[in-house]
Amino acid sequence: MASFTNHSCLHNVQHSFIDDIVIVRATKDIPAGTEILIRYRERATDFPKAAQASERFESSHPLFTQFKKEIMATPSQSTQKEVSIVKASVDDASAIKQMVDSAYAKYIDRIGKPPAPMSEDYYSVIQTSQVFILKEHNKSSIGAITLSFDDGSKTVKIDNLVVDPAAQGRGYGRVLMKHAENLALSQNIFILELYTNAKMYENIRLYAKLGFIEDGRRTEDGFDRVYFRKALDRGGKA
Numbered sequence: 001m002a003s004f005t006n007h008s009c010l011h012n013v014q015h016s017f018i019d020d021i022v023i024v025r026a027t028k029d030i031p032a033g034t035e036i037l038i039r040y041r042e043r044a045t046d047f048p049k050a051a052q053a054s055e056r057f058e059s060s061h062p063l064f065t066q067f068k069k070e071i072m073a074t075p076s077q078s079t080q081k082e083v084s085i086v087k088a089s090v091d092d093a094s095a096i097k098q099m100v101d102s103a104y105a106k107y108i109d110r111i112g113k114p115p116a117p118m119s120e121d122y123y124s125v126i127q128t129s130q131v132f133i134l135k136e137h138n139k140s141s142i143g144a145i146t147l148s149f150d151d152g153s154k155t156v157k158i159d160n161l162v163v164d165p166a167a168q169g170r171g172y173g174r175v176l177m178k179h180a181e182n183l184a185l186s187q188n189i190f191i192l193e194l195y196t197n198a199k200m201y202e203n204i205r206l207y208a209k210l211g212f213i214e215d216g217r218r219t220e221d222g223f224d225r226v227y228f229r230k231a232l233d234r235g236g237k238a
């Protein structure tokens with residue numbers, strides 16, 4: 001492997017150490033035969049300086065564009081270590097409600113009324129659905145996802161996905177969605193379903209980006225909804 005490993009700021013793995021063992025984890029798909037690229041200094045130490053520098057420096061060079069996208073858009077290694085996803089308990093109800101209120105407030109004018117998630121009673125949602133909460137430092141809540149498993153139709157419905165506005169754009173929405181996919185797969189369920197409001201334009205783009213396909217539009221409970229489905233990779237299972 002040593003002959004395939006090289007240094008590059010535009011890495012495709014991250015490495016860490018336990019004693020003299022190097023643990024190398026891919027940060028993107030690496031086709032067979034591709035050189036393994038490690039950066040010597042990890043983002044945890046480089047991030048603040050790199051972020052500041054990239055704010056002052058502009059270039060249209062493709063390498064700079066890729067560097068800026070990776071540095072600015074991916075949670076830092078230290079951040080990734082400090083977040084965890086846990087099943088929500090009723091004690092988390094008020095934190096979830098607060099996150100939902102602040103994250104969804106921007107849609108009120110657009111829709112003409114508070115979006116449905118703002119009217120939910122999270123104390124009861126936590127007891128009737130599977131709610132998972134993304135916590136930072138094992139304490140503060142920065143995101144949540146609500147799932148309903150339908151064993152009959154073999155689907156998992158994503159009833160709500162939210163990331164605290166202060167933590168948005170750092171990959172946490174994707175992390176929560178990946179958690180939903182992994183849970184579905186662990187129960188041999190291969191279809192995810194969700195809907196969003198037709199006026200939440202950014203979500204329509206976001207779900208398409210996350211691999212969902214639009215599956216119809218209808219008006220329900222006074223809301224214009226766009227339905228999406230995603231077929232998960234069965235990994236060879238029939």
Ligand SMILES: CC(C)(COP(=O)(O)OP(=O)(O)OC[C@H]1O[C@@H](n2cnc3c(N)ncnc32)[C@H](O)[C@@H]1OP(=O)(O)O)[C@@H](O)C(=O)NCCC(=O)NCCS
Pocket residue numbers: 073103104160161162163164167168169170171172173174175195196197200202203205206209
């Ligand atoms: C929707 C939401 C959960 C996304 O969380 P997030 O942590 O900001 O999302 P991420 O940083 O993981 O982004 C995931 C992908 O979606 C893209 N994305 C995020 N926000 C987007 C937007 N407004 N428009 C288009 N794409 C967007 C990101 O670029 C990223 O793709 P990439 O990894 O290829 O760059 C968050 O914005 C939110 O809580 N919004 C308010 C509540 C809401 O609308 N929930 C969904 C209701 S259906």
